[in-house]
Amino acid sequence: MTPILQWLAMLVYLIVVPPLVIGIIRKTKARLQNRVGPPLFQFLFDLIKLCQKSETVSDTICWIFRSTSAINFAIMLVLAVLLPWTGFKPQIHGADLFFVVYAFALAKFFTILAALDSGSSFGAFGSSREVFLSALVEPPVILSLAALGIGVQSSDLYQAFSFESLSMAHQSALWGLVGISIVMSSLVELSRMPIDDPTTHLELTMVHEAMTIENSGRNLALTEYAHVLRMTILFGLTFQCFLHAVPWAYTAGPLLIGVIGIIGVLLVAFGVGIFEGLAVKLQWRKNPDFIAYSLTMSLLACFIAVGGGIVK
Amino acid sequence: MTFSPTEYLAIAACLTAILMAGASDLRMNLTYYSIQTFLLAGVTAVLAPILKEEWLLVLAVLLALIKGVSVPIFLNWIRQKIGVNKDIGVMLATPLSMHLCVVLLGASYLFTRTLPLAPFEGRSWPTATAAVSLVFTGLVIMLTRRIALSQIIGFLVLENGIYLFALTQTSGMPMLVEMGILLDVLAGVMVAGLLIFNIQKSFEHIDVTLLDELKD
Numbered sequence: 302m303t304p305i306l307q308w309l310a311m312l313v314y315l316i317v318v319p320p321l322v323i324g325i326i327r328k329t330k331a332r333l334q335n336r337v338g339p340p341l342f343q344f345l346f347d348l349i350k351l352c353q354k355s356e357t358v359s360d361t362i363c364w365i366f367r368s369t370s371a372i373n374f375a376i377m378l379v380l381a382v383l384l385p386w387t388g389f390k391p392q393i394h395g396a397d398l399f400f401v402v403y404a405f406a407l408a409k410f411f412t413i414l415a416a417l418d419s420g421s422s423f424g425a426f427g428s429s430r431e432v433f434l435s436a437l438v439e440p441p442v443i444l445s446l447a448a449l450g451i452g453v454q455s456s457d458l459y460q461a462f463s464f465e466s467l468s469m470a471h472q473s474a475l476w477g478l479v480g481i482s483i484v485m486s487s488l489v490e491l492s493r494m495p496i497d498d499p500t501t502h503l504e505l506t507m508v509h510e511a512m513t514i515e516n517s518g519r520n521l522a523l524t525e526y527a528h529v530l531r532m533t534i535l536f537g538l539t540f541q542c543f544l545h546a547v548p549w550a551y552t553a554g555p556l557l558i559g560v561i562g563i564i565g566v567l568l569v570a571f572g573v574g575i576f577e578g579l580a581v582k583l584q585w586r587k588n589p590d591f592i593a594y595s596l597t598m599s600l601l602a603c604f605i606a607v608g609g610g611i612v613k
Numbered sequence: 614m615t616f617s618p619t620e621y622l623a624i625a626a627c628l629t630a631i632l633m634a635g636a637s638d639l640r641m642n643l644t645y646y647s648i649q650t651f652l653l654a655g656v657t658a659v660l661a662p663i664l665k666e667e668w669l670l671v672l673a674v675l676l677a678l679i680k681g682v683s684v685p686i687f688l689n690w691i692r693q694k695i696g697v698n699k700d701i702g703v704m705l706a707t708p709l710s711m712h713l714c715v716v717l718l719g720a721s722y723l724f725t726r727t728l729p730l731a732p733f734e735g736r737s738w739p740t741a742t743a744a745v746s747l748v749f750t751g752l753v754i755m756l757t758r759r760i761a762l763s764q765i766i767g768f769l770v771l772e773n774g775i776y777l778f779a780l781t782q783t784s785g786m787p788m789l790v791e792m793g794i795l796l797d798v799l800a801g802v803m804v805a806g807l808l809i810f811n812i813q814k815s816f817e818h819i820d821v822t823l824l825d826e827l828k829d
């Protein structure tokens with residue numbers, strides 16, 4: 302494909318797929334509970350409605366609260382362009398793994414600051430929990446991406462995820478472990494089911510919803526869209542990891558890989574929906590145990606990456 | 614790094630052992646143990662045509678039946694009789710002991726790389742790593758658990774490791790010896806289970822940290 306076409310495909314992708322991902326999760330969950338559930342594109346209708354509403358803000362806010370949703374959205378767009386989470390993407394070098402991890406952290410940092418800025422006690426609850434979870438989930442994310450970096454001998458994720466590097470072609474065990482580690486960490490990052498139930502607004506447990514509770518109107522629309530975009534990117538990254546574990550994918554054409562990538566993101570969303578319908582929320586003090594499993598997977602991935610290097 | 618089927622099965626077995634070290638629920642531990650034994654039976658069955666020893670197939674079936682089915686069922690029955698579900702552990706929290714086991718897996722890799730390995734088919738460093746790591750994980754489970762039932766489980770994991778090492782690294786033991794070991798394990802588990810039952814009856818708990826108090 303020519304670059305212009307690729308950028309256009311990317312644009313359509315960014316508008317259509319994120320609402321579809323959250324829509325599929327909600328629909329699957331609803332069907333499992335014998336409900337009809339909202340239409341698949343309900344998220345887009347919600348966004349349009351939110352954009353028409355006026356905004357109510359707290360008296361204590363300063364520029365941090367005003368600019369946070371825009372900053373989050375901008376960071377997510379940059380990551381969407383840089384990260385190799387889909388086949389239909391202009392190929393850009395420079396997705397350094399440390400940059401990626403800390404760009405996610407920067408977005409989270411501003412969300413936390415904005416929640417504190419609004420002056421509500423719920424915001425403070427949510428921020429404290431979010432900081433607790435981020436501190437725990439950072440090692441598994443960095444270690445699993447570093448395992449890929451060790452495997453390909455570069456910190457550029459574009460190289461690790463390109464189907465051209467032969468050193469990664471037969472590392473099914475490594476890719477599988479990294480995929481499991483990333484899907485578990487992203488459930489924590491997105492504060493989804495075993496960590497936090499995003500549909501109950503129970504002030505004793507909520508994490509992400511507590512931080513965005515003071516947002517309204519267009520501000521809320523942008524925040525929500527950034528959150529769903531982050532979810533799509535992380536699910537896409539997960540699926541790409543599992544896709545790289547299959548040796549067949551290295552011989553397939555780029556167009557086929559792109560189409561499989563889109564279906565894969567929706568499949569991951571479907572799987573998360575089923576998991577959320579069946580799983581129960583963990584007790585808050587059990588959360589470190591859940592993250593410990595993710596850390597174990599990434600440690601094993603690192604071990605395989607380092608060990609594989611010695612064997613060669 | 615490409616693995617043969619034997620190596621995949623052996624490494625999957627040592628992964629289940631690592632997950633066992635991280636699970637504090639005793640029933641979950643027994644389920645993992647059962648899966649692990651079935652994987653080892655799979656290794657035995659895959660090795661049978663490679664080593665051209667048909668009796669290994671018989672051994673695989675017996676392994677799955679005795680250690681994979683009856684031992685977990687028996688231990689689960691004991692667990693229900695005593696009424697314990699969880700083992701919170703001593704010294705190390707369960708997630709940390711899981712991480713320790715991953716580190717020990719790395720250590721056993723470095724250790725087995727220095728071993729002189731026989732250049733037979735099916736005898737390679739990944740299976741040796743898995744075997745030594747199973748032994749280490751069994752030791753960690755035995756050392757860091759509070760409930761006496763976990764000590765039996767840890768011992769069984771350790772025994773699995775020794776079995777895997779003997780199967781994949783030596784030219785193998787005679788059939789009668791293997792059968793005898795299987796019988797020994799079954800009898801050992803029976804005796805240990807009944808012993809726990811009696812400890813529970815006279816002390817009213819099976820907490821190994823409190824068993825050092827002498828009683829008249």
